[in-house]
Amino acid sequence: MPDPLLLPLADQPTAERADAARNREALLCAARRLVEEQGVAAVTMEAVAAAAGVGKGTVFRRFDSREGLMAAVLDFSETAWQASVISGPPPLGPGADPWDRLLAFGRSRLESTLVHADLIRAAGASGSRAAGAYSFAAMHVRHLLAALGVDGDLPILATALLAPLEIPILDQQLHSDGFDVERLLAGWEDLARRITGQVRAGR
Amino acid sequence: MPDPLLLPLADQPTAERADAARNREALLCAARRLVEEQGVAAVTMEAVAAAAGVGKGTVFRRFDSREGLMAAVLDFSETAWQASVISGPPPLGPGADPWDRLLAFGRSRLESTLVHADLIRAAGASGSRAAGAYSFAAMHVRHLLAALGVDGDLPILATALLAPLEIPILDQQLHSDGFDVERLLAGWEDLARRITGQVRAGR
DNA sequence: GAGCCAAACGGACCGCGGTCCGTTTTCATT
DNA sequence: AATGAAAACGGACCGCGGTCCGTTTGGCTC
Structure with a gap:
């Protein structure tokens, strides 16, 4: 038995082998x-x-695909953002x-998405809507909606608020329609107001 | 002069050469x-x-990229749908x-998008938000909003209604969240009601 | 019809994502 | 320390999207 004291601790099904973990780190870092x-x-x-000094096969073993690797890189920045929300x-x-x-x-998410735009695009389907x-x-938006006393199908309404902040839609509006960020933001706040039934705030 | 009678007609800057047009047709058809x-x-x-009996280079010359070709194929079906709206x-x-x-x-667009889902995905950025x-x-949604007397930034509000009907969002909701189409539709109608300020209809 | 040039053609070629499989490493067990 | 099997490794290999460039063709002019 490797370490009886650690056994009861949740090490999940199978832990990662030492060399595997080392390579994962090196790869993520290089990326x-x-x-x-x-x-x-x-x-x-x-x-x-x-750059990480390993074989190509190893990259795929660890991250499945280019998109997966990008998602992992993205996740790194994303985590910091989540922390500031929490x-x-x-x-x-x-x-x-x-x-x-x-x-x-809304404002923060819009900015963050734009900052990491090409990373998100490269992460493809795993880009935005990655599990994390x-x-x-x-979830966060759902909670806020609940706290605001909004009634209806909250998961769906949350999506309605998040969808216009996704990269494909932003790209369309910023690059094809020629809207600027200010306008998108104002529009988003108006949308939020309509969805929540919030009355126009002071002034 | 080729045909004086046709000259005044709008044949645009430069028309397509006969063989080029023939190949475009054959390619589109084969695709x-x-x-x-x-x-x-x-x-x-x-x-x-x-399948079209031409060289590979020709495909790229006509459609620029795989995405472009897919968008062209998609456009075919899309046009019919547009006609039924108009x-x-x-x-x-x-x-x-x-x-x-x-x-x-909303209902029609949702259905149509789901039917052509993989074509749209393959058309990438040109998929949905292609010029056409x-x-x-x-534009159509904007007109309807205007007709409903909605005030606000209509182009932005129209986007807010369209965004949740885009493939990436639908994929997320249907495949990861496990929502079914009925629920999406009901959610969309609720969203439309909130955005337009429409009062809950009869019954 | 002959001649000319822009446009179109075709397929060899390149780079990258992704797979496969024979070899090496880790680590629990004794 | 020796052992054995599962896991990880690495790089040759494959297929496809996309490019390049020498050749062919269409269509206008004279």
């Missing part, structure tokens, strides 16, 4: 470096493998009233 | 056949070229009151 030094386009599976300063974090938190959420990222946002 | 006989995945640029029978077509037309639009498809839908 992040490549992204920030040469841009997403330069992040080739072979390049990452080489426990950062108000109005984004807890403390402010739900309506203000909702507005702050999307469902966290959906 | 459509491949799609319906073997599914989108089997539609390889080389396969299409071979001049089909009510409530989707003209004749019904705007609110009923909006509801019919997306902006037509946006």
Whole structure:
């Protein structure tokens, strides 16, 4: 028996072998470096493998696909953002009233999405709605809607608020329609107002 | 001079050469056949070229990319749908009151999107928001909103209604969240009601 | 009809994502 | 320390999207 004291602790079905964990770290690290030094386009599976000093097959074993790797890189930045929603300063974090938190959420999410735009695009289907990222946002919005006393199908209404903040829609509006970020934001707040039934705030 | 009588007619800057037009037709036709006989995945640029009896380069010359080709194939079906919105029978077509037309639009658009789901995915960025498809839908919704007397930033509100009907969002909701189509539809109608300020209809 | 040029053609070629399989490493057991 | 099997590794290999460039063709002019 390896370590009786650790057995009862939740180490899940099967832990990761030492070399595997080491390589995962090295790869993730190499990928992040490549992204920030040469841009997403330069992040080739072979390049990452080489930079991490492992074989190409290993990259795929660890991350399944290029999209998977990108999602993993993205997840890194995403986690920090989630933390600021959960426990950062108000109005984004807890403390402010739900309506203000909702507005702050919209603005923050829009900005964050735009900052990581090409990473999200490269992460494809795993980009937004990856288990982590999307469902966290959906849950948060659902909670805020509940706190605002909104009634209806909250998961669906949450989606209605999140959908216009997704990359494909933003790309369309910013690049084809020629709307600017300010306008999108104002539009989103109006949408939030209509969905929540919030009366137009002061002034 | 080729044909003085035709000259004044708008033949645009430069017309397409005869062989080019012939090949475009053959390619589009071959692509459509491949799609319906073997599914989108089997539609390889080389396969299409071979099926149409032309070289691979020609496919790219005509459609730029695989996504472009897919968008062209999609456009074919899409046009029929647009026609039924413009001049089909009510409530989707003209004749019904705007609110009923909006509801019919939502349902119809959702169905149509799901039917062509994998084609749309394969068409990538050109899938939905291709010049034709997306902006037509946006325009139509804008008109209906205007007819309903909705005030606000109509182009933005129209997007808010269309975004939840886009493939990435639908995929998420249907496949990850496990919502069914009925629920999505009901949710969309509720959203439309909130956005337009429509009071809950009869009964 | 002959001649000319822009446009179109075709297929060899390239790079990258993804797979496969023979070899190496880890680690629990004794 | 020795052992054995599961897991991980690595890189040759494959298929497809996309490009390039030498060749062919269409259609206008004279």
